[in-house]
Amino acid sequence: MKNNTFTIVYQSAIALQLSSVLRRNSLELAYQILGEFQQESVNFCQEDSTIAQCILSDFTGKAFSSGLLQFELGDRGLSVWLQCLMKPPLPANSSDSIPLLTSLKKPFVQALEDSEPLFVCQHSHARCCSLLRLAHEPVMTLNRLETDALDDFWMVLKPDPIPWLTPQGQLCLTHRAERALISQLVTIVDNLSNLLTNPRSCLKSALALSHAFQTFYRACRILELASPSSLERSQSRLGLVMATQRLLRHLLEVGLNVKAPLAL
Numbered sequence: 001m002k003n004n005t006f007t008i009v010y011q012s013a014i015a016l017q018l019s020s021v022l023r024r025n026s027l028e029l030a031y032q033i034l035g036e037f038q039q040e041s042v043n044f045c046q047e048d049s050t051i052a053q054c055i056l057s058d059f060t061g062k063a064f065s066s067g068l069l070q071f072e073l074g075d076r077g078l079s080v081w082l083q084c085l086m087k088p089p090l091p092a093n094s095s096d097s098i099p100l101l102t103s104l105k106k107p108f109v110q111a112l113e114d115s116e117p118l119f120v121c122q123h124s125h126a127r128c129c130s131l132l133r134l135a136h137e138p139v140m141t142l143n144r145l146e147t148d149a150l151d152d153f154w155m156v157l158k159p160d161p162i163p164w165l166t167p168q169g170q171l172c173l174t175h176r177a178e179r180a181l182i183s184q185l186v187t188i189v190d191n192l193s194n195l196l197t198n199p200r201s202c203l204k205s206a207l208a209l210s211h212a213f214q215t216f217y218r219a220c221r222i223l224e225l226a227s228p229s230s231l232e233r234s235q236s237r238l239g240l241v242m243a244t245q246r247l248l249r250h251l252l253e254v255g256l257n258v259k260a261p262l263a264l
Contacts, residue, residue, distance in 0.1 A: 006171075006179040006182070006183075007072050007073075008072065008073040008078060008183075008186055009070060009071070009072050009073075010070070010071045010072075010073075011068060011069065011070050011071075012068070012069040012070075012071070013067075013068055013069075014033065014069065015027070015029040015030035015033055015063070015067040015068070015069060016066070016067045016068065019067065025067075026066070026067025027063065027065060027066075027067050029067065030063035030064075030067045030068070030069050031063050033069060034061050034062070034063050034069065037059075037061055037071075038061065051080060051084060054076075054077065054080045055073070055077040055080050055081055056077075057077070058073060058074040058075075058076045058077025058078075058080075059071045059072065059073055059074070059077065060072050060074065075165060075169065075170050075171040076165065076169055078164075078171060078182070079161075079164035079165050079171060081186075082162075082164055082182070082185075082239060082240075082243065083161045083162060083164065083239075085185070085189075085239075085242070085243040085246060085247075086155065086156055086161075086162065086239065086242060086243070087155070115203075117203060117206075117207045118203065118256075118258065120207060120210050120211075121203070121206040121207055121209075121210045121248060121251070121252060122252065122258075122259070122260065122261050122264065123210075123264055124209075124210035124213050124214060124244070124248060125245060125248040125249060125252065125260045125261065125262075126261050126262060126263050126264045127213075127214075127217065128213070128241050128242070128244050128245035128248065129245060129262040129263065130263065131222060131223070131238065131241050132154060132238065132241060132242060132245065134223060135222075135223060135234070135238050135241075138223075138225060139223060139225065139231065139234050139235060139238060140156050140157075140158060140159065140162075140235055140238055141156070141157045141158040142154050142155065142156060142157065143155040143156075143157050154242065154245075156238075156239070156242065159235055162235055162236055162238075162239040163232040163235055163236055164236055164239065172232070172233060172236050173236055173237070173240070175216075175219060175220055176219075177212075177215050177216040177218075177219035177220055178216060178220060178237070178240065180212050180215065180216070181209075181212045181213060181215075181216045181240055181244065182240070183212075184208055184209045184212040185209070185240075185243055185244070185247060187205075188205050188209060188247055188251070189247070191205070192250075195251065195255055196251075196254055196255045199255065199256055202251050202255035202256055203251075203256060205251065206248060206251040206252060206255075206256075209244060209247060209248060209251075210248065213241075213244045213248075216237075216240065220237055222234060222237045222238060222241065223238075248260060
């Protein structure tokens with residue numbers, strides 16, 4: 001969130017770091033890097049563009065007088081990124097790089113198994129699953145509804161893609177709670193590989209995501225069928241529910257080696 005508006009912003013000090021090595025002015029380097037970035041960007045509507053190129057093309061960059069670079073992601077690029085979270089599977093590190101609970105120190109294992117934060121995360125995951133089951137057919141079509149296990153990821157068959165954008169090309173998720181949840185999703189995905197090798201950070205991030213989801217659940221009516229516009233709003237909100245369910249499951253089962261229950 002920036003100035004009461006929602007923007008995904010990345011900042012980079014690469015020009016400052018290179019200036020001391022190359023003995024060049026940091027601002028000149030920043031403009032050179034920015035120029036290369038803009039040259040590599042492709043037309044968003046180009047048919048043969050990759051997903052990464054589509055997202056990249058919707059970034060706008062600027063250089064500050066200090067040499068610091070800043071890049072902002074637009075709504076169209078964000079919608080492509082969100083749609084990527086609908087496609088299985090999430091990337092996982094090799095099993096050798098993921099610490100199992102049995103390899104962690106016993107005090108942490110015991111604290112985790114008995115912890116309220118873990119229950120909050122598991123409860124949020126179960127709530128996501130319940131909402132997705134309720135939404136099947138009236139709001140969207142899922143590929144499966146088995147409730148005994150999640151050996152395979154659920155997928156949205158219809159609508160595809162989810163209607164993230166308004167006809168004007170703006171993200172339809174404008175509520176503060178929706179934007180806060182998206183912010184958590186972005187933060188976790190950007191740091192996912194590190195989180196999966198650090199159980200304490202993994203649990204902390206899962207808890208932050210759970211809190212953001214619970215706030216979103218209380219603030220936003222997710223299942224609406226009164227009109228075509230409310231149906232599309234429900235579909236986009238359920239897209240956030242599925243993204244949250246996928247990330248929570250990944251953090252719990254891959255990062256912490258504990259069960260992500262479908263119901264509690």
